[in-house]
Amino acid sequence: DGGITQSPKYLFRKEGQNVTLSCEQNLNHDAMYWYRQDPGQGLRLIYYSQIVNDFQKGDIAEGYSVSREKKESFPLTVTSAQKNPTAFYLCASTQNKPNQGNHEQYFGPGTRLTVT
Amino acid sequence: KQEVTQIPAALSVPEGENLVLNCSFTDSAIYNLQWFRQDPGKGLTSLLLIQSSQREQTSGRLNASLDKSSGRSTLYIAASQPGDSATYLCALEGETSYDKVIFGPGTSLSVIP
Numbered sequence: 001d002g003g004i005t006q007s008p009k010y011l012f013r014k015e016g017q018n019v020t021l022s023c024e025q026n027l028n029h030d031a032m033y034w035y036r037q038d039p040g041q042g043l044r045l046i047y048y049s050q051i052v053n054d055f056q057k058g059d060i061a062e063g064y065s066v067s068r069e070k071k072e073s074f075p076l077t078v079t080s081a082q083k084n085p086t087a088f089y090l091c092a093s094t095q096n097k098p099n100q101g102n103h104e105q106y107f108g109p110g111t112r113l114t115v116t
Numbered sequence: 117k118q119e120v121t122q123i124p125a126a127l128s129v130p131e132g133e134n135l136v137l138n139c140s141f142t143d144s145a146i147y148n149l150q151w152f153r154q155d156p157g158k159g160l161t162s163l164l165l166i167q168s169s170q171r172e173q174t175s176g177r178l179n180a181s182l183d184k185s186s187g188r189s190t191l192y193i194a195a196s197q198p199g200d201s202a203t204y205l206c207a208l209e210g211e212t213s214y215d216k217v218i219f220g221p222g223t224s225l226s227v228i229p
Contacts, residue, residue, distance in 0.1 A: 006159075033217075042120075042205065042221040058216075090159055102167055103148055103209055105217060107160040 003027065004108035006091050011113045013085075021076045021111045023091035029106070031096035032074035036060060037088045037110075046089075049074055050096060078113065085115045118143040120208060120220040128226040129196055137191040137223050139206035144184040147209040151180050151191050154203045154222070163204075164191070168211070196227045 004025045013019045025032065031050045035043040045058030049068040063082025068074055074093075078085045091108040119142045129135050139149070148167050152160040164173045164180040166189070172181040179192040189206055205222040 004159075035219075040221075043207075043219040045216065048216070088157075092160075102165055104162060104165045105150060105160075105207070106162065107152075109159040110157070112157070 004091060004093055004106055006089075006108035006111050008111060009109065011111055013113070013115050015115055016080045017115075018077055018079050019085075019113065019115075021078065021089055021091075021113070023074045023076065023108060025072055025074075025091075025093045025106075025108075027093055027095075027106060028071070029093035029095050030071070031094050032068070033092040033094075033105075034058075034064075034066065034074070034076045035090045035092065037090060043090065046076065078115075085113060088112050118146075118208060118210060118218045120206065120218050122204075122206060122220040122223045124223060125221065126224040126226075128228060130228050131196060131198060133196050133227075134192070134194050135196055135225075137193070137204050137225070139189040139191070139220055141187045141189075141208055141218075143210065144187055145211040146184065147211050149180075149182055149189050150207045150209075150217075151178075151189075152205045152207065154205060156202075160205065193225075196225075198227045198229050201225055201227050 007022045033048040034046040047066040049055035065077045089111045092105045094105045121140045150165045151163045154160050166182040177194040182189045203222045203224045207217045207219045209217050
């Protein structure tokens with residue numbers, strides 16, 4: 001089955017610790033995204049990557065870091081510098097060539113991170 | 117700067133009723149508009165995607181329309197069922213910023229048996 005997987009589903013960490021969230025896709029999509037969702041708010045873009053070894057900051061990148069060493073993987077690290085890390089994190093991908101295709105976004109099941 | 121709004125924020129209807137969810141946007145220069153469903157604690161499931169050149173898309177009991185000139189899209193759900201209860205989000209991709217998608221805040225729908 002093609003799709004996007006995120007692990008773990010729930011993650012608990014102590015304040016001051018870095019934590020890495022996994023995102024893997026086997027859709028052969030070029031572009032991958034990380035979003036954060038807080039209660040009562042829409043999705044906010046953290047980082048995105050259009051191609052391997054390249055990524056761009058989204059609207060709320062402070063306190064986060066990413067890497068894109070392989071096409072199918074886009075891990076997100078929540079660092080201790082992120083002031084309010086407790087949230088629901090969603091990974092997405094799309095076949096995203098400019099002016100080609102419909103750019104439909106596919107989402108993973110999400111990881112709920114709780115930092116205490 | 118593109119802004120996306122969805123009104124109402126929450127909606128409760130009796131089972132069997134037809135309903136319309138609204139999505140408004142400020143910049144009509146869009147590449148596509150996508151409607152998603154999100155169940156509590158889950159990821160987003162794509163329902164319908166409308167390309168800029170299209171006026172509507174249909175899938176089963178769902179019909180999505182797009183009017184770029186007025187900055188509006190609607191998601192029509194026919195004969196609603198309790199299983200339709202979820203949050204519905206619309207998202208837009210700009211014509212020139214193809215690498216970013218802007219999401220609306222969502223409408224929380226409850227269908228009462």
